[in-house]
Amino acid sequence: MNKIDHLEKIILKILKKHRGKNNPIRCRRLETITGLSSRKIRRIIANLVVKHRILIASSVHYPYGFYLITNKQEAETCLRQYYSRVKNVLNRARILSEAVKNKFGINYQEEFNFDRECKPQLENGHTRLANEL
Numbered sequence: 001m002n003k004i005d006h007l008e009k010i011i012l013k014i015l016k017k018h019r020g021k022n023n024p025i026r027c028r029r030l031e032t033i034t035g036l037s038s039r040k041i042r043r044i045i046a047n048l049v050v051k052h053r054i055l056i057a058s059s060v061h062y063p064y065g066f067y068l069i070t071n072k073q074e075a076e077t078c079l080r081q082y083y084s085r086v087k088n089v090l091n092r093a094r095i096l097s098e099a100v101k102n103k104f105g106i107n108y109q110e111e112f113n114f115d116r117e118c119k120p121q122l123e124n125g126h127t128r129l130a131n132e133l
């Protein structure tokens with residue numbers, strides 16, 4: 001596992017006080033506490049999930065914000081939200097890809113296998129549970 005850096009530790013320390021979907025912290029509050037931009041905070045949270053496997057969710061329904069996942073139901077809700085976003089983005093990408101192909105003759109192919117990282121290809125070949133914390 002990768003070593004957690006200073007800013008990741010700060011955000012994680014704050015998130016440890018926000019366990020469960022009924023106790024999230026809004027990004028704006030994290031900005032106020034840390035002095036970091038929302039973009040930087042979101043990047044740090046993404047790193048905590050991707051690099052360090054820390055179970056962090058963001059609620060798209062009231063109460064809004066980030067929180068540490070504490071149970072199976074919260075984990076399932078979080079995953080449903082992410083996969084729903086993926087489907088919407090994928091649909092938009094397919095439509096845009098078709099329009100780009102029609103306008104510029106560029107044929108872009110993307111292969112998805114959710115058990116590994118995605119590898120984009122152009123036609124020419126270029127291309128932890130919260131209570132354990």
